[in-house]
Amino acid sequence: MTSRARTRQLSEPTISRLPIYQRIVEGWAARGQRRIDSRQIAEMAGVTATTVRRDLAALGSLGTRGAGYEPAVLAERIGEALGHDLHYDVIVVGLGNLGRALVNSSNFLIRGAHLAGLYDVDPHVLGTEVAGLVVADARGELMSATLGVICVPGPAAQEVADRLVAAGVRGILNFAPQVLSVPLGTAVHYVDFSIELQILAFHLTNGTGPLGGVLHSVGLATTGPGPGA
Amino acid sequence: MTSRARTRQLSEPTISRLPIYQRIVEGWAARGQRRIDSRQIAEMAGVTATTVRRDLAALGSLGTRGAGYEPAVLAERIGEALGHDLHYDVIVVGLGNLGRALVNSSNFLIRGAHLAGLYDVDPHVLGTEVAGLVVADARGELMSATLGVICVPGPAAQEVADRLVAAGVRGILNFAPQVLSVPLGTAVHYVDFSIELQILAFHLTNGTGPLGGVLHSVGLATTGPGPGA
DNA sequence: GGATGTGAAGTAGTTCACAGCC
DNA sequence: GGCTGTGAACTACTTCACATCC
Numbered sequence: 001m002t003s004r005a006r007t008r009q010l011s012e013p014t015i016s017r018l019p020i021y022q023r024i025v026e027g028w029a030a031r032g033q034r035r036i037d038s039r040q041i042a043e044m045a046g047v048t049a050t051t052v053r054r055d056l057a058a059l060g061s062l063g064t065r066g067a068g069y070e071p072a073v074l075a076e077r078i079g080e081a082l083g084h085d086l087h088y089d090v091i092v093v094g095l096g097n098l099g100r101a102l103v104n105s106s107n108f109l110i111r112g113a114h115l116a117g118l119y120d121v122d123p124h125v126l127g128t129e130v131a132g133l134v135v136a137d138a139r140g141e142l143m144s145a146t147l148g149v150i151c152v153p154g155p156a157a158q159e160v161a162d163r164l165v166a167a168g169v170r171g172i173l174n175f176a177p178q179v180l181s182v183p184l185g186t187a188v189h190y191v192d193f194s195i196e197l198q199i200l201a202f203h204l205t206n207g208t209g210p211l212g213g214v215l216h217s218v219g220l221a222t223t224g225p226g227p228g229a
Numbered sequence: 230m231t232s233r234a235r236t237r238q239l240s241e242p243t244i245s246r247l248p249i250y251q252r253i254v255e256g257w258a259a260r261g262q263r264r265i266d267s268r269q270i271a272e273m274a275g276v277t278a279t280t281v282r283r284d285l286a287a288l289g290s291l292g293t294r295g296a297g298y299e300p301a302v303l304a305e306r307i308g309e310a311l312g313h314d315l316h317y318d319v320i321v322v323g324l325g326n327l328g329r330a331l332v333n334s335s336n337f338l339i340r341g342a343h344l345a346g347l348y349d350v351d352p353h354v355l356g357t358e359v360a361g362l363v364v365a366d367a368r369g370e371l372m373s374a375t376l377g378v379i380c381v382p383g384p385a386a387q388e389v390a391d392r393l394v395a396a397g398v399r400g401i402l403n404f405a406p407q408v409l410s411v412p413l414g415t416a417v418h419y420v421d422f423s424i425e426l427q428i429l430a431f432h433l434t435n436g437t438g439p440l441g442g443v444l445h446s447v448g449l450a451t452t453g454p455g456p457g458a
Numbered sequence: 459g460g461a462t463g464t465g466a467a468g469t470a471g472t473t474c475a476c477a478g479c480c
Numbered sequence: 481g482g483c484t485g486t487g488a489a490c491t492a493c494t495t496c497a498c499a500t501c502c
Contacts (some may be wrong), residue, residue, distance in 0.1 A: 011368070044410070048495070051495085109426075113430070143464080179249070181273070189425060193336065
């Protein structure tokens, strides 16, 4: 029974805000600040101070009344709650510009994620070394891993998803503009640039919200059977 | 008064689901299918059929009782509601792998978005042609545009944001792992790969939801002043 | 004094259940 | 028969207001 077990059930909105708070308090800590209060976090995250306090209170009593929070403690505890002490193997299929951008990004593979395999079909890329790994043939068998990232063109995405599932992957991050059909029990998370842009544009023309609009990005997952079922 | 004006106020969750429905019905139409019903859309989108019907009903009475929806009509009406008849200028700052992946993606610039300018600071990239545009110096003055996309490393993001705002940009899509401080009235939309991965991993280890978990990706925006205010 | 943490109230979104229509 | 569209019930999230503690 680790300390992680003490975390109460977190709501979906809370889960999506915690990584943002973490980024904020880490930046604060890096700049040598000793204390941060809910109002400061709220301002930077674009939410209300009450929401910040409720979210953080769900992780335990971390603050000091009258004095705010200690950034280091907050960062540590949020990390625990999000499961940063666990480790995941990640494989990436598709090493075009996007795939390369991801695996070379200092930001992508942190927090327990370990890059275990790279796959592509382009003969110019096959066998070359990217981010310290040799790129293998995506048409061959894929290694087993916890998470798979799909960075291939839309039409190829479903086949890659099928093969990832067959290889034992339990979560897929899909960058292809394609709705995937996967068996129950597999989580799919979509990141669609065009949709992000659409939503941003929509809010601009409609001037949503008194402060100019607090946006929520698109995201969708399904574990249900696809149209063929 | 165009037909767009008839759209009732759409809720935030509805707005983020509409582009997903649109993608689904467009694929359906492309495959020559004449009819689609709420259950089919729901299955592919990972939401309930009732939710689909409520979302679509907010756009008017588009379906036929007993027979479902006509994909072409649906796609058209969703487009109208999201403002696809409007046009936006988009400039992209930072043409590393990510920036290139975006501007070369057939998926990024659709629906009224027009790529108007590209900026970078790397002398190897400066002056070269990417996606039909010559890359200009990001340290010079930026052209005016509606939307700006930030694809630079984290530490440079805030300065770029300041310059985008000064150039008259009203909406920013930020791919840098950095919380930005912008003046009131400017919308910022964050896309953070590491956060997406974190949330996906969290849901896996916690087995959220009976169907394996319907995820919602991270997203945040603020128009409030930053820490310096 | 000042900021956290939290019951209570309010608001928004989802799901149920079914009337209405093809 | 079948599926849409929607009032009503429910659930979840946010916000208010303040007791609590440093």
